[in-house]
Amino acid sequence: MTSHRLPSGGRIDRSRQLTLYFDGRKIPAHPGDTLASAMLAAGESVVARSFKYHRPRGIYSAGVEEPNALVHLRSGERHEPNTRATMIEAFDGLTATGQNAWPNVRFDLSAANRLLAPFIHAGFYYKTFIGPFRGTGFWMFCERFIRKAAGMGTPTKEFDPDRYEKVNAHCDVLVIGAGPAGLAAALSAGRNGARVMLIEQDRELGGGLLSNSAGGASDPWRAAMIAELEAMANVRILIRATVFGAYDCGVFGIVERLWDHVSQPPELQPRQRYWQVRAKQTVMATGAIERPLVFGGNDKPGVMLAGAARTYLNRYGVLPGRRAVVATNNDSAYRVAIDLAEAGSEVTLTDTRPTPPADLAGEAKAAGATVLAGHGVLSADGRPKVKTARIAPVDANGCATGPARRVVCELIAVSAGWSPALHLWSQRQRKPVFEPSANCFLPIADARPELHIAGAALACPEAKAAARQGHAAGADAAKAAGFDKEAGTMPEPASDPSAAWTESPGTTWMFTDQSGKTKGPAFVDFQHDVGVSDIDQAHREGYTSVEHLKRYTTTGMATDQGKLGNVNALARMAELRGQTIPEVGTTSFRPPFTPVAIGALVGHTAGRHYQPTRLSPIHDWHVEGGAKLTQAGLWMRAWYYPQSGEDLRSAYIREAAHVRSAVGMVDVSTLGKIAVQGPDAAEFLNRIYVNGWKTLAIGRLRYGVMLREDGIVLDDGATARLGANDYFMSTTTANAAKVLAFAEQLLQTSWRDLKVHVTSETDNWAAIAVAGPQARALLTKVVDGCDLSAAALPNNHWTHAMIAGVPLRIHRMSFSGELAYEVYIPSGYGHGIWQYLIEAGTEFDLAPYGTEAMGTLRIEKGHVAAPELDGRTTLGDLGLGGMASTKKPYIGSVTMQREGMVDPARPCLVGLVSEGSEGLKSGSILYALEVEAKGHGEGWISSTTYSPALGKNIALGFLTNGRARHGEAIQAVNFLQDHTDHVTVVSPHFYDPEGERQNG
C-alpha cells in the first residue's frame, strides 16, 4: 500500500509516531492526525460500505459532514458504532473496524444488494411489506432478517464504564465557531467585558484557517488572537465541543468530548460533558459546508470534497492523489488545485463556467494545473476506487455538449459551492432564504435580536472580511448584553488564500451525458444511498413537496441532517417541478447538529442516581437490622425482617400474626405530614374533606377523605387539631406531594379569602406505629408526662409526651385494626427512639414489622390504601359514602353526584376469600361463576394477602353490585398467568368488624 504522506508540511507532530489499527491492519499516524487522515495517508481507500447497496465508500470530507467514513471505534464495553473517522483524533493503539459489511469492508458479500437495487429504491418499504398472503405473517417472519440487514453500526450491549456529566453555564455572549469570524467576535465581546464562551468543535481554534499551509500568512494572526483570548479571565474557550442544539430563551446544548482522544479517560474524569448554556446573546460563526457535485459514480472512493482535499494536504501533510481532477463551479476550488499542483500532484481542473476568473485560472496554470473551462465530470470510473474520470464539455445545465475524454486520476475533488451551516439558526424555528447571487440558503441576519451571524455562515467571501464581520458582531452582542466599552482595534488577518466562493458562482451541480442521464448511479445523499433516480421517482409518485421528498427518500435525515444532501436534492426537485430552489423551499433542521452519545445526555443521572432516593430517619436501623427493602415511590422502606432464612411469605405472615398476638412496630415516617395553619384552617379542612371539621376539639384527631374536583377520591388520612389555628394533616405516602400541591393551588387561586397556610412537615417528623394488644403497656412503660389509659386517651385522640427525654406526640389511631398508636418524633431523634423502643419492648415481645405485614393487617381490617385509591373510585365505591356531609359543600361534592358516579351498578369494595391454597393476584378480573371469562368482567382485585388471622388467602376488590353479592362464589381470572381461582364474596371487613380491638 502506497503512503500518501508528504515528507514535510502539515500541522502534525512528526516527531512522534502512533500506531492505529483499522480492521486489524496497522496504520501509522502522528499526533494531530485524525483516523481519516491517517487512513488516507496509509492508502486505505475503501473504509466503509454504503447503507443500502453496500457500495464501497472512501473518505469524502474532513469534518463533521462526513457521510461515508463511519466506523466502529474501540472494542468491548467502550465499543462505539457510527463514529466519523474524520472526527476521531489519532491516539496510540486506536482500534477501529469497518461496519455494515461482512466479512469486511474490502470484500463485502452484502454488496450483492446492488443487484436488488431496482427493487429497493426510495420508499420501497411502503410498497413491499404487504401481501403476498392475507395478514402480515410473512413479513413478520422476514422482519428478523430485514432488521439484521438494516442499520449501519452495531452497538454494544455491555455496560458503558465511562462517566459523563452535565454542566450548566451562563454567559453574556456565546460565540459558536472559532474561525476568523468567531475568534474576532469573541475578542471584541471579551474586550468589552462580557462573559464570553467560545465553542469550537475542532481540537484547535482557527476554523478554515487550519486548512491553510502551516506557517502561512494567517498563522501569526491566529496565534495572536488565541493568545489574547486565552489571557482573558472573562473568556472561556471550549474545544472538542459541538453546539448541537439551539433552544428557546438562549439555551444551547453542547457536548464536549473531553477524553475521546485517548484510549480511555483518566480515573474519575468524565469522558464527555453535556453543557447546557444560557446565553444572553449569541454570535453564530458556524462557517459553511462544501456542496458535492453529482455525476455517475460520484460516491466512489477517491471522490472527495475539494476543501477536504486541501485540508488533508495542508493540515495533515497527506497528498490525497498524485493525479487529481478538481471539478468545480466556483472560485474556491482553484486554491485547492493550486495547492495540489504545488505539492506535486498532476492536476486537471474543470470549471463549469465558460469563462472562469482569469487571475485564478492563470495562477492555477502557473502552478502546473490544466484548466478546462466549461467542462464537467460525467463519471468516476474504476473499481472499487476511482481510476479515471470522464470529462466533457457541458452546458449551463451540466449536460454534455461534446465527446468525453478519460483522465487517469486517483482523486476527484469536487465543489458545487458552499452551504452556510445554518442548522443552529434554523433550529430556532426559522427558515432560511435562498440567495441566488451566492447560490445558497442564508439566514436572515436580523431575524432575532439575540442572534448575530458572521463569517461564512453569512456567505462572507474570505477571512479578512469575516474577521471584520465577527468583530462587529461580537461588539454588537456585548452591547446588547449590557457591555458597551470600546473594543479597540483588532489586527486583521491576511486575505484568506481560499478564493471566495460567492463571487459569480456557477449553478451547475449535476453532470449528464447528452441524453440527460447520468453515467451510472449518481448520489445526492451518500449516507442513505439516495440517488438522483430516487428524487425522480419521488417526483413521479407525487412526493413533490420538500417535506414529503425528505421523508419518502430519507434524504438529509439521520446524522447528515442536510449537511451535504439537502441542496442538491432541492435543486433536482426544482428542476423536475420547473421551479427555482426558493420556490421549492427547504426543510427545517433539527437537533442534534451532530450525533450525541446518549450517555452524554444522561450525564450523571444514571446508575444509583437514576432518580433520587428518599430515606426515612430510621432507615439506617432497618438496614443494620437486616430488613429487606422495597421501593415505595422514591422512598426505600423496610419490606420485611427475615429471620433465619425466611422468605417474604413466611416473614410477613409471622410479623402480622405477631402484631395480633403481642406488639409490633412499623416505620411510617413516609406518611405525608402537612401543617395546616391559620384562623380559617377549620374552614379549609371543611372544604377539602368530605366530612365535617368545625367541631373537632383540640386534642382530637379525625379520619378524613378528600375528593378530586371530579368527585373521584383523591386521598385519605387523619388530621389532628393541635391548637386553635393549628392542624396536623397526614396523607398517604403516595399522595403526599399531590395533596400539598392541590391544597396550595386552592389557597392561591380559588380560596384566596382564606387565611390559611399549608407547609410540608414530612421531613420534620419521624413516625412509628406501635400496634398490638401490648402496645399500651409498652408505651406506658416508656413515656413520661402523659396517661395512655383508654379513658385518658381514647381512640382518635392525641397527646404530648416524652420518651427518653425527647418531646414528641402520640396519636391514638389504628391502621392495623389493633390497639395502636402513632408516635411522632422529631426526625433527628427518630432513629434513637426506635432503638429505645426495641430495647424497652423486649419484655413485651416487641418485634418490628415491614410494609408487607402492614398491608396484610390493613387488608384483614378492610382499610383502603393506594391500590384502592387508584383514581377511579368514588366514596360510594369504597363504602365510605356515609362519611360525606350533607350540610356543607366541599371539593367534589357536586361532581360526585353525577349520574355515572352514583350508578348502583358501579363496582364497589368487597372482600374475597379464596377457596384454593394459592394466593390471589392483584389485577385479576372478576367474573360470575357461570360466564365465560371474556371482556372487562364485573370487577377486579386490588389488594391480596394471606391472612394469618383467618388462615386463608384473601383479597380486596371491586365488584358490580358487590354489597348485594356477599356469599356468592365467583371466579377471579389472572390472565397474565393464565390462572383462575374460585373466590367467595364477603364483607371487606374480615377481621374484628366491630372494632373492639382497636377501641379497647
Place this chain on the structure above:
Amino acid sequence: MVDFRSALASRLKPEAISAQGNAGVTINETLVVAMGQITGWADFETAAAPALSLLGVDGLGNYKTVQTGEDCVTYRTAPDRILIRHSEPEVLTKALAAVDRSIGTALELSHSRCCISLCGPSVEDLLSRVATLDFQIDAFPVGNFAQTDIHHVAVLIHRIASDHFDLLVPYTWAVSTFDFLSDNALCGGLHPGEKTQ
C-alpha cells in the same frame, strides 16, 4: 435522652469532616440547631415584626438576599413566608411565640432540614454541575440565596463566602443529595477520605 442523629450519619464521620490535601471541594455538614417559619397574609409584615425584633433582624428582606441578626439568618422564601435559622433554640421558640396567630402563623421546623456545606476553590464548578443557576460571584454574591432543585430535590442554596455555600436539604433527601454532590465532586477533587460509605 437519646442522641440526635444526623441525616448524614451514615455518610460523614467526625474525623473525616475537614478539607484534605488540595481538594477542590470539601463536603461537610453544618448542624441545623433551630429552624422555624413565620407566615402571614396581608398583614404579614406586622405579624412577623415582633418575632424579627426579638431576633434582631431588620425587616422581611427580599427573595434573594438573606437577612441576618444575632446568631440568626432569615430567608424570604415567598411573599408571605420567611424561614429562620437560629443557633439558640430558646430564642427562636420565643420569637415564634411572639407571632400574633390571628394575622400570622409560626411553625417549628428544626428537624426538617439538613445543612450540607460545600467549600473550596471548585465549589462553583460543582454547583454548576447539579443546578441550573448562575453561581458566579457577580451573579450570586455572598449573602444571596436561592431556592432551586438539585436532582429533583428542593433545596435552598445560601452563599456564605466566595468559596462556601450552605445547602438546606430536606432531611429525608439528604443522603441522596449528599451522594449526588459527592459523586459529582470527585472529578473536581473531592478527597476520597471525606466519603465514608
